[in-house]
């Protein structure tokens with residue numbers, strides 16, 4: 001078959017294969033909850049293999065989620081941490097420790113206690129019979145409203161609850177400003193699915209029941225105007241049964257369980273570090289609107305495709321039903337930076353059958369010199385959108401060399417989408433400063449580079465690990 005004909009056949013097959021991607025899904029789906037990026041660290045091969053797993057791409061909602069994440073507002077959503085646990089487990093103490101250690105004004109605390117319903121006069125008269133540990137004791141609709149406002153970056157007035165009078169202070173509120181990190185704390189914050197869905201990270205403070213009871217007696221007698229006998233009575237009738245029925249079953253939703261609460265300094269340090277990383281990512285996304293952090297490594301390629309222009313397309317299925325889908329621009333190609341970029345090619349091919357893939361080889365000379373030694377690109381690359389692939393963005397020098405070459409070949413800067421799995425802030429800054437119109441899609445922004453210009457913590461020599469040529 002003459003070469004032209006092969007080309008035509010391949011070209012006809014090119015196009016993103018989102019078999020289930022509906023426009024409704026594009027509009028309605030929400031980003032899935034974050035999966036641990038560290039799983040990718042264990043094995044780059046596993047991460048890339050999962051990339052090439054067709055099952056991911058057969059599900060249009062994954063791609064739709066990626067498309068939604070691409071919107072500038074989605075990129076700036078605050079990071080919400082839920083902290084739950086039994087009464088007196090140390091939730092408030094742990095939250096205070098986190099906030100103190102962070103020493104960052106971009107973190108705010110919202111207590112579920114603030115949303116206790118006020119008691120009626122009748123209920124107040126018999127407060128000892130009221131179950132404050134049942135989910136119905138809270139005005140969850142109001143909590144959702146407040147959290148929604150904070151997520152939309154609007155300040156809110158949070159009620160102030162008086163544990164002695166069992167009601168809210170009617171005339172005063174606590175003003176909570178919109179922030180990058182919101183911590184929501186309370187015994188039942190994991191109970192309602194709508195509240196759970198707001199959270200990017202869930203922490204359960206797990207403290208021995210005897211210790212909790214001892215602390216509760218001390219706290220409630222000292223701070224909440226109770227006597228020992230009323231605390232013990234309430235504990236036996238309501239607090240313990242509700243813990244067993246509602247609080248403990250919600251522990252399964254936690255991403256992190258902290259045994260011993262505030263005594264566990266290691267756990268608190270780890271959480272603080274994690275939040276710092278998230279705040280760092282937030283900063284970079286704010287400064288460079290073309291940087292997109294996708295929550296899972298497996299969706300980087302799909303997310304990149306979500307940046308391509310598309311048109312609405314109606315098809316008739318074999319059963320005669322009308323199906324509204326999307327048709328991506330035909331003129332696209334992949335370019336991998338040899339050698340580790342090749343590990344992402346299978347994922348791209350799984351999404352776009354028959355896609356043309358070019359290669360760029362950049363040789364590193366010493367620590368700061370980069371030499372472009374080889375390239376083979378589609379002849380008509382100037383007319384295409386380019387998905388440039390390299391799993392690790394370190395200094396940004398190779399990426400800049402590759403982007404520079406593409407631009408010299410006639411590819412407009414804003415048609416280049418750079419896909420990678422792990423990036424260093426230095427690399428992002430280097431690329432974004434020189435090529436502000438290039439979109440970067442990454443799944444994790446790490447702490448930075450070490451003195452050997454390696455990403456920290458990173459994952460070592462990606463190419464060697466993926467292709468099995470490491471020692």
Ligand SMILES: Nc1ncnc2c1ncn2[C@@H]1O[C@H](COP(=O)(O)OP(=O)(O)O)[C@@H](O)[C@H]1O
Nearest residue numbers: 086087088089090091092093094215219262263
């Ligand atoms: N690690 C700890 N050691 C000693 N006392 C603690 C510790 N953590 C909390 N407390 C005390 O126990 C009581 C309950 O703690 P708190 O953080 O308010 O728990 P929660 O918010 O889960 O009800 C408070 O009086 C607090 O000072």
Ligand SMILES: Nc1ccn([C@@H]2O[C@H](COP(=O)(O)O)[C@@H](O)[C@H]2O)c(=O)n1
Nearest residue numbers: 086087088116132133163166186187239
């Ligand atoms: N008027 C009220 C309201 C709540 N409680 C108890 O507070 C506990 C929740 O607060 P924590 O700081 O301990 O998480 C809950 O167990 C209620 O029993 C109350 O006693 N009086």
Ligand SMILES: [Mg+2]
Nearest residue numbers: 088091092093
């Ligand atoms: Mg508390």
